[in-house]
Amino acid sequence: MATSVMPKGDSLKPQAVETPSKADWTKPYAMAIPKEGYFKLEQGRYGPIFPRTPACHGFSVVAKVKSGREQAIRDYGNRIEEAVKADPYVLAPLKLHYLRWILFDVGSGPHFMYQGIFDTDFDKYLEDAVALFVKTGITTVFVNLEGWPEDWKTNASAVIKFFREHQCPSFLEYGEYPYVTAEEIRKSLKLKAAFSDMLDLMQ
């Protein structure tokens, strides 16, 4: 091995990243978040990363509904219900705690809000999420929203851009049992059930 010249590089210095301190899961915790949605810029593959909060990761995508499409969006609620009935684990890759789909009108026409609470940093698994949205038909519901890219079927980067542009970051998040993942909750409940079975067997 040999290496030659080492010219002075013009390399870039990334900004320092601050991870908010994590609270004890036994102690409820509230976190006020700056307007930008993060404390210090941490660059993800597709843009700034939003921090994990006492309420885990999540996003709230809000967009205006195209004229006359409100019922079409409501109908997709049934479609997702059926998809999960057919395969209860169809949404598992999203590592969700909860999904909430809301239609509302505050005087400027109907708007749609897709709010998800999950355990993974959305930026990390964005392509997997988009692929799943396409597979389950979730993406199709967005066709009824203004600003949705016409070429969404073939242009994943435009879909990712839409989600990032319509994401409304929280300015307050709260957790009664902060930072606990769905997997940890599931394990705890399994453990409780296992102990219950054990006690039954001890009778």
Added chain:
Amino acid sequence: MGILQQSRRISSDLTGRSGKSDSLDLEDIQHFLMSRPPARAARYEFLTFGCTTGGHAWVAGLIEKVGTARAVGSGIVDSRWVTIGFTWSGLRALGVPETSLASFPEEFRQGMAARADVLGITGTNHPDHWLGGLASPNLHAIAILFARDVTERERCRQEHERHVKECDGVELLSFLDLEAIPPFDYAHEHFGYRDRLSQPVIEGTGMEPTPGSGPLIKPGEFFLGYPDEEGPPTGLPQPEILSHNGSYVAYLRMEEHVGAFRDFLLEHGETAEQQELIAAKLMGRWRSGAPLVLAPDRDDPNLGANSQRNNDFSYVNMDPHGYGCPLGAHIRRMNPRDTAVNINRRKMIRRGGTYGPPLPEGVREDGKERGIAAFVGCASLVRQFEFAMNVWANDPNFHELGNERDPIFGTQDGTFDMTIPKRPIRKKIKGLPAFTTIRGGAYFFLPGINALRYLASLGSGF
């Protein structure tokens, strides 16, 4: 990752005799990601173009030297194999129009150094500490030479040196010489792990994946202009002649701290057997190549050397809790197999070799740099390479581990752990040291042969 002594299997399959390679333009694709000739020496030269015409002359003079997938795969005995690639600023230095430059993906336009934060290349790995001028925007091109032996490499080095002198303004920024390390009968890197056990196989090459290596992967996952796992290609850089048959490669020069690695094994294992087990738990395979999923308790060198068996395993049913292969082991992170979704969209092709002298057994750290200098080939740096770095290698919460990174390849600073599941109680190693350090890196575009002609002729009415 020693330099190869690989069989000619790919080569003979790419001659077209299989009748399956029609969809790939083997006359136009550079051989680099397609075939792996039997080289024991290599040299990477990093160049800058002081003026456009000099850059054109450099490209023009090398086109005939570059091995196509067809030529290198023809089985004709050769002794050196040349590949060339360009950074985004290199394409600009060659006079590629701004509209065309803007059509390349953002991550390639920014370059690896600017994406260091995204990749998790921080601390001592950060571009501020890189060698060879690789973090500089003056890095424009790379010439990759693989040679049958050191003598042939030296002949080619001298020939290239003469060519560079004839090209106005073209200068060598730095270089790296690589050589295979003994024993030469199988590929391995400085820590002693057998390498090249799991590589994707491209649909249309006539190759068949070894058992457990997954299905054939669509060529568009590696070469621009072909259908990928999602369908027809979209959003390619323009003009088409520039992007068609091209690939992106991420280059990483990774120093391996062999002395620190051996000290770690001695610290955590009282016997040679225990030390080997710790080494295996970090990697997910014994150094022989035998996977822990199939050989959880003791090494099985015959299994490690058997390509029909050494990759034939999965995790969901065979080792869900990581009692064999820990959830955070290197191979479980860099290829999560059936525990990841859309895995076929994350596949990458690795090429490269070892540099630096081997550290003899029983010798403590000698302060000499040694490691792996490798390329990761793909069609989307952000979806394939950057995902692997950002998530698989460096996400502390991968598999909900909480405070771990890839024990071999991740950015370690002594604050992360390694969990080894074990009944009844798991073993947790706190404060894992860094066994590797990134000493340089860059994103390159490897154009097809017609694209090289286009680049050499820019401004002359090609």
